[in-house]
Amino acid sequence: MLQKLKMPIIIIAVLFVGFFVVTKFVKKDETKETITTTKVTPTSPDKNIVPLLLKIKDITFDGSIFSNPIFSSLKDFSKEIVKEEIGRPNPFAPSSSTSAATSTLTGLNFDFRSPATPGAISAPRF
DSSP states (O other), X not given: OHHHHHHHHHHHHHHHHHHHHHHHHSOOOOOOOOOOOOOOOOOOHHHHHHHHHHHHHTOOOOGGGGGSHHHHTOOOOOOOOOOOOOOOSOTTSOOOSOXXXXXXXXXXXXXXXXXXXXXXXXXXXX
């Protein structure tokens, strides 16, 4: 009977000693979670703009550049803006005209009103 209990007692003793050694001598990686609060004051854009405006205020401009002959010899390459016809107030509103609604897509004419028009391909109907 003692022979049968000997092995379980040894196993339990080894487990107990192992548990004791691990808990006492093995250093745990203890990380304490701490909450750190930092007061952050938002920077307003006004604080940054005022010094910049003060620097800009000190800038002076010499207008003598316009009387320089090199400036006068510069050519104006700007193009005149042509006034174009104003379109409909709402381009997405249904058209009230009686003409056929046609559009060109990669060289093909699509006639959405009359699929029987010769040379026109009707739009698919779903």
